[in-house]
Amino acid sequence: MMTTWSKRTKAVHAGTRRSQYGEVSEAIFMTQGFVYDTAEDAEARFVALGDDEFIYARYGNPTVAMFEERIAALEGAEDAFATASGMAAVNGALMSMLRAGDHVVSAKALFGSCLYILEEILTRYGVEVTFVDGCDLAAWESAIRPDTKAVFFESVSNPTLEVVDIKAVAGLAHAVGAKVVIDNVFATPVFSDAIAQGADVVVYSATKHIDGQGRALGGVILSTKEFIRGTLEPYMKHTGGSMSPFTAWLMVKGLETLELRVRAQADAALKIATALEADGNLTNVIYPGLASHAQNALAQAQMGSGSTVLSIDAGSKDAAFALLNKLEIFTISNNLGDAKSISTHPATTTHQRLSDEVKADLGITPGLIRLSIGLEDADDLLGDLRAAIAG
Numbered sequence: 042m043m044t045t046w047s048k049r050t051k052a053v054h055a056g057t058r059r060s061q062y063g064e065v066s067e068a069i070f071m072t073q074g075f076v077y078d079t080a081e082d083a084e085a086r087f088v089a090l091g092d093d094e095f096i097y098a099r100y101g102n103p104t105v106a107m108f109e110e111r112i113a114a115l116e117g118a119e120d121a122f123a124t125a126s127g128m129a130a131v132n133g134a135l136m137s138m139l140r141a142g143d144h145v146v147s148a149k150a151l152f153g154s155c156l157y158i159l160e161e162i163l164t165r166y167g168v169e170v171t172f173v174d175g176c177d178l179a180a181w182e183s184a185i186r187p188d189t190k191a192v193f194f195e196s197v198s199n200p201t202l203e204v205v206d207i208k209a210v211a212g213l214a215h216a217v218g219a220k221v222v223i224d225n226v227f228a229t230p231v232f233s234d235a236i237a238q239g240a241d242v243v244v245y246s247a248t249k250h251i252d253g254q255g256r257a258l259g260g261v262i263l264s265t266k267e268f269i270r271g272t273l274e275p276y277m278k279h280t281g282g283s284m285s286p287f288t289a290w291l292m293v294k295g296l297e298t299l300e301l302r303v304r305a306q307a308d309a310a311l312k313i314a315t316a317l318e319a320d321g322n323l324t325n326v327i328y329p330g331l332a333s334h335a336q337n338a339l340a341q342a343q344m345g346s347g348s349t350v351l352s353i354d355a356g357s358k359d360a361a362f363a364l365l366n367k368l369e370i371f372t373i374s375n376n377l378g379d380a381k382s383i384s385t386h387p388a389t390t391t392h393q394r395l396s397d398e399v400k401a402d403l404g405i406t407p408g409l410i411r412l413s414i415g416l417e418d419a420d421d422l423l424g425d426l427r428a429a430i431a432g
């Protein structure tokens with residue numbers, strides 16, 4: 042029955058486990074361990090874990106399992122493993138599948154910590170990494186080799202919002218037997234069809250839209266049962282990056298409203314981007330949902346939306362800072378996907394570590410501002426931006 046449900050229905054019901062009390066809202070099983078009726082039961086559980094049986098919260102917990110099942114159903118994945126943060130998910134997905142001597146091809150436009158894992162950590166353990174422009178299919182094609190084990194990219198890059206063609210890159214990767222690992226934060230589970238499009242492993246920072254209210258760090262890795270239980274789980278359960286039951290409960294409740302929130306945020310983002318572009322008072326307005334965006338057709342085909350984040354270019358660092366300091370509704374922070382609209386100056390915060398040359402190469406200009414559109418009234422947000430742009 043559940044397989045025929047739409048995402049909205051799955052987001053409310055999938056994975057629910059009720060205790061003997063029949064509670065309506067999902068219970069928080071705030072326990073690190075589980076007791077066994079007899080020594081024989083303990084022995085049996087350690088030999089082979091049955092369905093819905095648990096040993097220790099680092100390996101699994103009923104509230105965490107509710108979150109994992111619910112998001113797996115939403116994403117159309119066989120299985121999922123919940124992690125302490127988005128970075129624990131990216132690290133776990135890559136470290137569990139790779140070993141010394143392997144070759145990885147990655148898009149170069151990445152969230153700073155993802156870049157650190159690929160550039161600094163994997164290479165330290167003998168993994169060779171080749172970076173390419175994620176939008177350049179010829180570059181992917183020439184970088185992928187017969188011995189390439191994995192490709193990695195953000196389906197929509199941060200903060201310049203370039204859209205990578207999942208089907209095309211997956212086709213090139215699968216031709217040599219490489220796994221496709223996608224950091225899918227900007228697409229969100231609402232607009233994602235990444236597994237059907239060719240992703241082998243999909244990773245989310247649940248800190249973003251899934252919580253959506255700025256409360257907790259979390260992450261999740263979605264893939265086949267074989268990868269999640271055979272490859273990933275042994276790595277995660279022995280290295281300790283699993284999600285806490287309390288966080289899992291926040292995320293379970295976040296999933297219930299995810300689609301309503303994300304669609305409202307994306308509708309507002311499109312309205313605001315369209316209006317700011319028409320005003321013509323900015324150097325640039327970047328939003329995958331705008332016809333002027335280089336991958337607008339791809340964004341529509343792949344996600345059916347431009348999603349919830351846009352970037353604007355105020356022309357210079359001084360103009361960007363003046364604009365940021367004038368905003369009244371948008372708060373200056375670095376989260377995204379939140380109910381509260383958030384403005385970020387990537388060049389001096391999230392991407393500060395990069396050299397000027399790398400920033401220029403990635404399009405992170407001094408005037409660039411990333412705007413995560415929240416749940417406030419779109420006209421109020423537009424008014425706030427117009428007043429700040431007018432100075």
Ligand SMILES: *Cc1c(COP(=O)(O)O)cnc(C)c1O
Pocket residue numbers: 126127128129131152154155195199224226227246247248249258259260
């Ligand atoms: C935020 C983010 C991460 C890291 O997630 P945390 O939950 O902060 O660890 C990874 N990738 C992308 C694209 C992100 O936006």
